[in-house]
Amino acid sequence: MSDVELRALVAGRGLDVDLAVAPGEVLAILGPNGAGKSTAMHVVAGLVRPDEGLVRVGDRILTDSSSGVHIATSERRVGLLMQDPLLFPHLSVAANVAFGARSGKRLGRKESREVAAHWLAEVEASDLADRKPRRLSGGQAQRVALARALAADPEVLLLDEPLTGLDVGVAAAMRAVLRRVLVRDGRSSVLVTHDLLDVVTLADRVVVLEAGRVVESGPTATVLATPRSAFGARFAGINLVSGLLGDGPTLVADGHRVWHGSLDADLPPDGSTGVAVVATFHPSSVAVYRDEPHGSPRNTVEVVIAELDGRGPSIRVRAERQFDGSPGLAADITAESATDLRLGPGQRVFFSVKSREVSIHRAR
């Protein structure tokens, strides 16, 4: 496990960032198109040479503009997985993965075949070993590309929107594979994504880039629940409840509070009771009541209002912090209902959300 330090000034692309990834941590980089996310990755991989900057992985200095150090990409042990899997079309799936083992770990023919078989099994693609890449689906190709990147045994894995363009179900399966290989092995990774689910299920920390600058960074839950940047606000206000998986499609928070929802594809329907999960739902799907509602298939929780915030046509009702200290739940209601309910800070109300509006994901 190696930590990563990146300081880069790339004048031509307007990038000026200072990032750090702790050992074994998954750092998500969010930001609008053209914000410099990919450029930052390319500096780490040695594909772009910064005008000024430093790239350090563990105790190895890969780029240092002050001393003129710029290690070649092939010697960096920095893996890169892009949106396009880019499997070598002239090689079979097994040979593609073996290429990673042979090039990255400098293994012989036989050992690299064994390493390839191991990683193909890890990404559940052993049955594809003899196929040519053109006969793979998008999701299969991306799993094989991941196996190839891991077979090279990189110290850092850069993931540049690896799930973009995949079907929802395929992306969920790929996310599950990523979780396993990143989280279990504690491999330091940087993930560029536009997808909230990637962030929620994979990232320890989030950095938001806008116009080449870091405008926000922090633990995933904090950034998502209380974004301070314009782009972060696009992910904003998503309610997150942490807990353990209960019986059936439920999350148990604080040892007793049960949330009903639907399980994400990366959670098997049974046998994983007790694993850490998060429930997510949008504030606009939350209804607010003064008295506890009865007789409907809803999740209801009693909260104390911390603040009211007018944003456009709706009012955001923000509750006080949750029991575990994470940001309070939010509900978006019309100004009319806010007036009818005569809501105000300090008041006790009930937040209620239909179970089909709640999705439960494996937590990071």
Add this chain to the structure above:
Amino acid sequence: MTSSGGLPRWIYVPAALGAAFVVLPLVAMAARVDWSRFWSLITSDSSTTALELSVKTAAASTALCVVFGVPMAMTLARSHSRVIRWVRPLILLPLVLPPVVGGIALLYAFGRLGLLGRYLDAAGIQIAFSTTAVVLAQTFVSLPFLVIALEGAARTVGADFEVVAATLGARPTAVWWRVTVPLLAPGLASGAVLAFARALGEFGATLTFAGSREGVTRTLPLEIYLQREVDADAAVALSVLLVAVAAVVVIGLGSRRIKVGGAGGWQ
């Protein structure tokens, strides 16, 4: 007024006329062949000698084109340097240069009194009017064909595969042999076929730079031109033979490749 192919129907009229224009002379030539003497004409000593020389020199120049053309094409396709951009039209100049002019240029470069030739001559190496000169003349005219075909293929494939290979830890030379060259194989096949066909038909530069010595520099096109003066039937028979050889190469090795070309060959 559109057909199922989405093209307006009138398009087929000029298309058919153009096709007829290309095919008609070949048919006319085949019709003019004295088939009773065909076999004896093409198996005469001078004919077989010329054919053998043509195939050998064209193969040698194709090999030279591959050895030098692949690195040239990749440099052109990948380099962003200003120098390369200026050099590119010069390299492709033989494409549009009259072959006779190419032959004269070669003579002043490699001839006994040429720019480089005088030093080679002093060292006891004489190139002009030798079989080597034939190979050089053919290489000179066909190299740009291979380079331009391959450069297009290389641009289509792009550099992304090489980038990925580098992130996997493969050093540049390993990337070259294990990724770049295999990915270019379809484009290389079509480029080599084009170069071979161009070399096989080379006339002007060969005559100027290498002359017409039987068994040494007199290739099939030269033999045909010579025979035309004395025996028109022999010239026609040899022409058909040349067409046949070229057709075997193009169809046998590469017509599919030429059609798909580049990265598409792998899809």
